[in-house]
Amino acid sequence: MTLVVESPGLLSLVQDLGRPGLGHLGVSRSGAFDRTALRQVNALLGNHPGCAAIELLGGGLVLRAERSVNVAVTGGAGSITIDGDPAAYGRAVPLQSGQRLAVGASRSGLRSYVGVSGGLLIAEELGSRSTDTLAGLGPAALAVGDRLELGPPSPRPDLEDVPPLGRTGDLTLEVAIGPRDDWFTVAAVRLLLESSWHVDTSSDRVGVRLTGPALERSRTDELPSEPCVRGSIQVTAEGRPIVLGPDHPVTGGYPVIAVVLDRHTDQLAQAVPGRTVRFTRAVARS
């Protein structure tokens, strides 16, 4: 018992790299939305890349240390303070016993990753400590007074700093068209690639909902439910695209017009509502 949650902020979830390979049970991978930021925070602390950390949405997290421990913050964090004094972003910093770490909201991102040396040792469910918000697997969201158990501290933290997240402009994501582009008009596929989309406030870890022109279907029958992945762009019957996130349903009944390349899906974790998203056809690499 070494870290006490004094305030969980808007939403603080425990996330690691999720539950791969359980799709046949109806269980999605889940895990950190911004996997790059989770790996960075663990590298800074000398942790295994899949150690569990806190995924904070917005800001307002306050943690108090009950023993001295190294902490680090990556992702879309705003102000970071220790007992009110500014602390570095993207660097392992010591939090002494009794000190408070506070993480504020950023304008350039949405989710910050707060890691501790040794990682969070919360009980696993189906092999992971991640909270799957759709499936109801893993630990509950952090609440005031929660006491977090930590693993044994890592001997060798990484001394290299992580540069701040520079994601303020429009977001351009590479997509592979299909598998169900033939369910849409040619104009709809063009609109997907040529329009400026805006992140809707109803977006969450299940899916990032986008507003823009309606994408018209070329056929009106129902698609038999089929498996989908993180990054699938489903289009609802009303023609609205939803880019699936880490807690996506394992199967879905809306046709997928295109799929965001896996390495580009991390950026969606930081897509603040209102932000502009554009899709561009993936360049084939050999």
Place this chain on the structure above:
Amino acid sequence: MNLRPYGDTALLLDCESLDEAQSWFAALHDQAEAVLGARTVLLRGDPGTLWSLVDQTRPADSVALPGQPEIEVPVTYDGADLGDVARLTGLSVDEVVEAHTGTPWTVAFGGFAPGFSYLVGGDPRLHVPRRESPRARVPAGSVGVAGEFSGVYPRQSPGGWQLVGHTELAMWDTGREPPALLVAGMAVRFVAR
């Protein structure tokens, strides 16, 4: 069967029928991470490697379903879309309930969410489209119909199926082995209460 690229981490086998998809799933699920859909199998991994794997594989001749007992699911038919289902099918509300309870359903495959099973083989008069726009929150235990399927939402989640009622039975419990109440091959009979 059509093989379709699916982003940079998967391939989709697009089949003519659920039977064909099940045959491919049976042949492939030991060799790659595979998820079954109603007409499709999604394989996860490097698309080039998966493409060669499918090229060298033939669908299984038989899809052995384990023998399972019939299970009764008591349902209170008070769903928010019961009236819409009646209108879409041309049946009365009572006839919708009779159709839903009249024949046993079979668990075809899991998916959508943990403990959610796609049930097939029900009364064909109940084939209705999904809702125009999915609900953000469907309560746990809601019983729905969509297309050729019926199913029970294991927990509160978004959902686009037409809701006809609800049950108190727990569909998913990770403290149980297996965690899902309904497993592939099981016969399910809905009983009005």
